[in-house]
Amino acid sequence: MIMDALQRARNSEVKQSETWKRHIIRQLRHRNRTQTSVFQDIIESYHSLLEKSKQRAFITKGILGSGSRPSSVPSSEDSLTSLKTTTGELAYQVVELQQRLQMKDVTLDEQHTKAREASIHKELQMAASKNVNINEESGNVSPSEPSSPKSETAETVKRSHGALFRSASATSPRIISSIRGLFERKVRGKSVCRSEEDLFIPLGVCLVARVPTKAIYTLDAHELGINAVRFSTSSNLLATGGTDRVIKLWDIEAGTLQNRGTLDGSNEGITSIEFDPTGTRILAASYDKSALFWRLEDSVPKVTLTGHSRKVTAAKFKYSQRQVVTGSADRTVKIWDLQRAACIQTIEVLSFCSDVVCSEYLIISSHYDRKIRFWDSRAATCTQEVPLQGIGTSLDLCPNHRQLLSCSRDDILQLVDLRKSNDRVAFRAEGFKCGSDSTKAIFSPDGSFLAAGSADGAVYIWNVNTGNLEKRLPDMHSAPISAVAWSLSGEYVVSVDKSRRAVLWSDI
Amino acid sequence: MADDKDVLRDVWFGRIPACFTLSPEETTEREAEPYYLLLPRVSYLTLVTDKVKKHFLKVMKAEDVEEMWFEYEGTPLKWHYPIGVLFDLHASNTALPWSVSVHFKSFPEHDLLHCTSNSVIEAHFMSSIKEADALKHKSQVINDMQKKDHKQLWMGLQNDKFDQFWAMNRKLMEYPTEEGGFRYIPFRIYQTTSDRPFIQKLFRPVSAEGHALTLGDLLKELCPASICAEDEPKRFQVMVHGIEPLLETPVQWLSEHLSHPDNFLHISVIPAPSD
Numbered sequence: 001m002i003m004d005a006l007q008r009a010r011n012s013e014v015k016q017s018e019t020w021k022r023h024i025i026r027q028l029r030h031r032n033r034t035q036t037s038v039f040q041d042i043i044e045s046y047h048s049l050l051e052k053s054k055q056r057a058f059i060t061k062g063i064l065g066s067g068s069r070p071s072s073v074p075s076s077e078d079s080l081t082s083l084k085t086t087t088g089e090l091a092y093q094v095v096e097l098q099q100r101l102q103m104k105d106v107t108l109d110e111q112h113t114k115a116r117e118a119s120i121h122k123e124l125q126m127a128a129s130k131n132v133n134i135n136e137e138s139g140n141v142s143p144s145e146p147s148s149p150k151s152e153t154a155e156t157v158k159r160s161h162g163a164l165f166r167s168a169s170a171t172s173p174r175i176i177s178s179i180r181g182l183f184e185r186k187v188r189g190k191s192v193c194r195s196e197e198d199l200f201i202p203l204g205v206c207l208v209a210r211v212p213t214k215a216i217y218t219l220d221a222h223e224l225g226i227n228a229v230r231f232s233t234s235s236n237l238l239a240t241g242g243t244d245r246v247i248k249l250w251d252i253e254a255g256t257l258q259n260r261g262t263l264d265g266s267n268e269g270i271t272s273i274e275f276d277p278t279g280t281r282i283l284a285a286s287y288d289k290s291a292l293f294w295r296l297e298d299s300v301p302k303v304t305l306t307g308h309s310r311k312v313t314a315a316k317f318k319y320s321q322r323q324v325v326t327g328s329a330d331r332t333v334k335i336w337d338l339q340r341a342a343c344i345q346t347i348e349v350l351s352f353c354s355d356v357v358c359s360e361y362l363i364i365s366s367h368y369d370r371k372i373r374f375w376d377s378r379a380a381t382c383t384q385e386v387p388l389q390g391i392g393t394s395l396d397l398c399p400n401h402r403q404l405l406s407c408s409r410d411d412i413l414q415l416v417d418l419r420k421s422n423d424r425v426a427f428r429a430e431g432f433k434c435g436s437d438s439t440k441a442i443f444s445p446d447g448s449f450l451a452a453g454s455a456d457g458a459v460y461i462w463n464v465n466t467g468n469l470e471k472r473l474p475d476m477h478s479a480p481i482s483a484v485a486w487s488l489s490g491e492y493v494v495s496v497d498k499s500r501r502a503v504l505w506s507d508i
Numbered sequence: 509m510a511d512d513k514d515v516l517r518d519v520w521f522g523r524i525p526a527c528f529t530l531s532p533e534e535t536t537e538r539e540a541e542p543y544y545l546l547l548p549r550v551s552y553l554t555l556v557t558d559k560v561k562k563h564f565l566k567v568m569k570a571e572d573v574e575e576m577w578f579e580y581e582g583t584p585l586k587w588h589y590p591i592g593v594l595f596d597l598h599a600s601n602t603a604l605p606w607s608v609s610v611h612f613k614s615f616p617e618h619d620l621l622h623c624t625s626n627s628v629i630e631a632h633f634m635s636s637i638k639e640a641d642a643l644k645h646k647s648q649v650i651n652d653m654q655k656k657d658h659k660q661l662w663m664g665l666q667n668d669k670f671d672q673f674w675a676m677n678r679k680l681m682e683y684p685t686e687e688g689g690f691r692y693i694p695f696r697i698y699q700t701t702s703d704r705p706f707i708q709k710l711f712r713p714v715s716a717e718g719h720a721l722t723l724g725d726l727l728k729e730l731c732p733a734s735i736c737a738e739d740e741p742k743r744f745q746v747m748v749h750g751i752e753p754l755l756e757t758p759v760q761w762l763s764e765h766l767s768h769p770d771n772f773l774h775i776s777v778i779p780a781p782s783d
Contacts, residue, residue: 039525
């Protein structure tokens with residue numbers, strides 16, 4: 001009984017719930033019908049008519065209201081902007097075509113050089129084959145006089161052959177011993193571990209380089225644009241050189257740069273500067289086709305190395321200090337004996353050489369034909385070529401000589417592992433633009449950062465380990481930065497630009 | 509249950525046809541034409557009348573324009589009430605479309621709140637939701653939601669997105685089954701005939717014995733004048749969303765399905781029309 005009652009109650013509840021719910025649903029539908037549906041179509045049509053009449057009014061206003069002026073003004077503005085865009089495009093095409101022209105010129109030059117080289121090789125072979133006959137007089141050694149870049153090589157050939165012939169008039173054992181003597185002399189001259197004092201002794205080691213955060217001093221350091229800057233290998237002495245033909249020396253005192261002297265002797269602008277490992281000698285390359293060597297205490301160069309036929313872009317001490325390697329725009333790299341101030345060897349490098357670095361046995365050069373070339377100095381042959389995307393502007397070796405940094409005109413810094421040269425890392429940054437054909441990028445003295453100056457006047461510093469831009473130091477230069485230098489102590493960075501300004505940066 | 513979903517949709521998409529005319533007191537350069545619009549019942553006047561403002565600004569000088577406000581037959585319309593409530597309360601038995609007058613000057617400071625931007629509407633809307641949840645769940649559900657969920661509720665209303673709104677709102681409509689309903693029902697009873705703006709009191713949806721209470725129980729307790737005996741002619745109409753639910757409708761179901769987006773059950777008690 002109770003169950004039935006409960007069930008009935010539940011049923012009536014269910015029915016009841018349906019009743020009021022159905023009532024609500026019905027009511028809502030009725031409401032929508034009377035209040036919304038009848039008006040919806042009308043109001044929608046009304047809105048679309050309103051839109052159309054608005055548009056028509058707008059158009060009529062445009063035609064009648066302000067007369068012909070509003071229509072003509074936009075058209076003249078349009079034609080102006082279209083003209084501007086076309087001029088812009090044409091200018092861009094002009095620049096592009098010029099670049100292509102330059103590249104074609106470069107390749108043309110290279111092909112000329114290759115042709116000349118081939119002909120010279122052929123002549124040498126002919127001369128070599130001719131000289132097999134020992135009994136001939138020494139006068140007939142060099143059958144032809146090739147053009148000047150090769151003249152030195154030909155002369156050395158002549159000299160060595162001459163020496164051969166002079167002793168050739170004697171009996172054979174003497175010939176053999178003199179030939180052996182020639183080779184021995186050669187070997188000794190080029191051996192690396194000749195004597196203790198000639199070994200490369202790093203006098204200072206940088207434990208940690210500190211990334212600078214602000215400029216602490218600026219000054220217009222020279223009369224004209226500055227091309228090169230270098231810190232001493234043993235102290236915080238700074239050397240700068242540029243178009244005004246002198247090298248100035250600076251001390252860092254109380255956060256300022258104090259002039260400590262001037263080295264002159266160059267007849268034209270300075271392109272690069274290097275200190276010797278003791279920090280007491282300076283080597284510089286110059287536009288006047290020579291490299292100059294000073295002792296710091298003299299203001300006049302002790303040695304001048306002449307022989308290149310075009311500007312010398314880099315001069316570096318070779319592993320043994322008695323030798324200097326220079327790279328030049330005349331497409332040669334020369335090795336010099338510093339004491340005798342004479343060129344020992346000339347390597348034809350096939351393209352305008354923008355920078356040169358030396359490690360134990362290697363000479364590495366960067367070129368305008370977008371290659372980095374590795375040379376075995378003993379054999380004067382190119383052992384390797386590393387391609388770049390743009391013309392190479394500078395090279396630098398990290399302190400442990402295991403990595404090579406190159407900077408090129410395509411705004412990319414490339415790090416090459418010298419032990420396995422397929423290992424290459426590229427560094428870029430937004431806004432970094434290589435400002436000239438001689439812009440220099442460097443390692444920090446501990447090898448963990450890279451620094452380079454950009455065309456936008458900011459110094460960019462990358463972290464070698466992370467590959468990312470570590471710092472950007474803008475706003476101090478108003479001209480493209482040509483070079484940067486990092487002190488051995490790791491705490492100062494100096495940047496120089498084409499408008500003769502030098503800026504000292506630090507993190508304190 | 510599909511019926512329930514239909515009810516939610518009908519409630520959300522309810523529309524009122526309105527005709528906006530510029531008040532004759534306003535100074536105009538040309539004659540202003542009336543502007544017709546279908547207003548959503550669940551939204552707020554200042555949220556949906558941008559086009560009205562643009563339409564009338566075309567004929568007015570800029571210096572004559574202050575904050576826009578609306579009035580119906582002499583009564584300034586409070587923008588912070590949902591549109592459906594305003595219509596049901598003031599104009600439910602009149603001819604459609606609803607004629608609203610638009611004013612641009614002489615803002616009635618005592619009757620209306622200023623509404624300078626949509627963020628004012630959003631703040632008011634969110635505070636209503638929070639108040640409703642305080643009554644329903646002691647604010648537990650609303651406080652468990654993240655800020656982006658709150659934003660989703662507002663964006664759903666602003667952009668007329670039923671699914672987006674109810675994805676979040678259904679959480680506010682849940683209750684522990686053992687309770688049988690919310691803690692208290694959030695509701696407001698509006699009457700034109702009284703001085704108070706509205707009646708809002710604590711009311712449990714389930715009686716002490718466990719019965720579900722109805723709309724009739726609610727009105728009997730809080731607004732007894734609105735209910736009259738069966739033999740008397742009906743003096744008042746009890747309107748929710750433009751319809752008159754039966755008095756035996758459970759108030760818990762009404763709160764879940766016939767609330768406005770601000771989670772309140774807005775009930776209008778109006779004099780019955782004398783035909």
